Amino acid sequence: xxxxxxxxxxxxxxxxxxxxxxxxxxxxxxxxxxxxxxxxxxxxxxxxxxxxxxxxxxxxxxxxxxxxxxxxxxxxxxxxxxxxxxxxxxxxxxxxxxxxxxxxxxxxxxxxxxxxxxxxxxxxxxxxxxxxxxxxxxxxxxxxxxxxxxx
Numbered sequence: 695x696x697x698x699x700x701x702x703x704x705x706x707x708x709x710x711x712x713x714x715x716x717x718x719x720x721x722x723x724x725x726x727x728x729x730x731x732x733x734x735x736x737x738x739x740x741x742x743x744x745x746x747x748x749x750x751x752x753x754x755x756x757x758x759x760x761x762x763x764x765x766x767x768x769x770x771x772x773x774x775x776x777x778x779x780x781x782x783x784x785x786x787x788x789x790x791x792x793x794x795x796x797x798x799x800x801x802x803x804x805x806x807x808x809x810x811x812x813x814x815x816x817x818x819x820x821x822x823x824x825x826x827x828x829x830x831x832x833x834x835x836x837x838x839x840x841x842x843x844x845x
Contacts, residue, residue: 701755708748712741754827757834761811764837772796772812776819789820800829807836 715737722734765771777788796816800809810833817826 705748705752708744712744716741754831754834757838758814758830761807761830761833761837765808765811768808770808770812772815784819784821786820789816792816793820805836807833810836 719734719737719741722730722737725731725734762771772792775788776792777785779785793813793816796809796813800813803809810829814826814829814833817823817829
């Protein structure tokens with residue numbers, strides 16, 4: 695729940711920022727000179743990119759959470775069997791062992807979104823966020839019946 699509140703708060707701050715920057719861009723355009731109109735258009739590009747990025751990220755999180763809920767209902771969520779350091783961080787060797795198991799499961803059933811979901815969790819636990827995200831995107835695509843690589 696804390697993560698959802700943090701995400702919502704961050705999104706709200708970003709939307710406020712986008713509105714603020716967008717209004718400055720409109721003010722520059724309304725000035726009417728060639729230079730200010732050019733700068734105004736350039737400034738308006740930033741909020742557009744930001745809104746697009748926020749939207750895509752929110753959709754990704756919603757889809758990943760839906761898969762987690764479905765997998766949980768099936769009793770297939772990965773069990774947290776990782777060893778931790780005294781400070782609470784995941785032990786790297788433990789994460790690597792679990793990762794090897796998840797990778798083998800995924801190689802044995804490459805068309806099963808469940809194995810890709812569990813592999814994404816293993817990548818995340820091994821602190822490989824880019825690969826975790828790609829594996830989760832693959833799980834979402836397989837679940838939705840989209841060809842691999844489709845957005």
